[in-house]
Amino acid sequence: MNLNNLTLFLRIVEKGSLAAAGRELGLSATTVSERLAVLEAYYGVTLLNRTTRAISLTEEGRTLLDGARLVLSEAEELDSRVRLGAETLSGPIRVSATIDLGRTTIQPVIDEFIAENPQITIELLLADGYINIVDEGIDIAVRFGTLNDSTLRARTLSENHRVVCASPDYIERYGTPVKPSDLEKHNCLLMRFGRELDNVWNFCDGVKDVQVSVTGNRIANDGRLVHDWCIEGHGIALKSLWDVGADIQTGNLVRLLEEYSPPPSSIQMLFPPSRTQPRRVRELAKKLVEAFER
Secondary structure (H helix, E strand, C coil), rough: CCHHHHHHHHHHHHCHHHHHHHHHHHCCCCHHHHHHHHHHHCCCCCCEEECCCCCCHHHHHHHHHHHHHHHHHHHHHHHHHHHHHHCCCCCCEEECCCCCHHHEEEHHHHHHHHHHHEEEEEEEEEECCCCCCCCCCCCCEECCCCCCCCEEEEEEEEEECEEEEECCCHHHHCCCCCCCHHHHHHEEEEEECEEECCCCCEEECCEEEEEEEECCCCCCCCCCHHHHHHHHCCCCCEEEHHHHHHHHHCCCCCCCCCCCCCCCCEEEEEEECCCCCHHHHHHHHHHHHHHHHH
């Protein structure tokens, strides 16, 4: 098995074409095709379905993709430990997080981790919508809510409490809702997660659960934008306390409907389904756990 051919295979999948992978690695189209053919001949299977417009992974190709990422990552770590010393961490890490959480909590951990390990390269990908961490080659993903994909491994970092909040200016102009149903008369700032619009807000008054369908004139798939709109007084938002806690403390935002708490969820750290991780990924994961514990 040639590690260079595995690297080429990864590039083809990541770039979406043989030509693009060849350009990045400085290889001709003929060389790329020949080396892919060698890899398929070695395993005796077809790894990619190829048409004139696109490529797609076969089931065997998907299995090889997962394994190749692990093998290449471990080979790179071994090379670094031999050249730089056993205690030195080096190499790339790809991290995915929601936008607000990535900026407020994940970024400081990454800054500290790189300062301690200058041979590390971290790519932080911020998005509030769904992301396939296997297809995107993500090493660590931090997400709100429960795990839907049973093939992934997960570790709960913290409880996630959501709060209803608005700016003092908005409250002065439009008044304070005193019960969840009052939100139907207010302009609410809504999040879209892929195809799902988060316009049904759940509450509990200590006895029974309450659902309210809310509306508003501003919708975004970016939690930071909803946060900024709320600060600017454009409406009422339902946000994670991790995102707006500091603003509530400073008075930039006011917490509303405190006696009607939205049900808590969790913040989870997700990993691809492979059993082992490079040491650099394990050490960054440990740093993230410590940060949330603090």
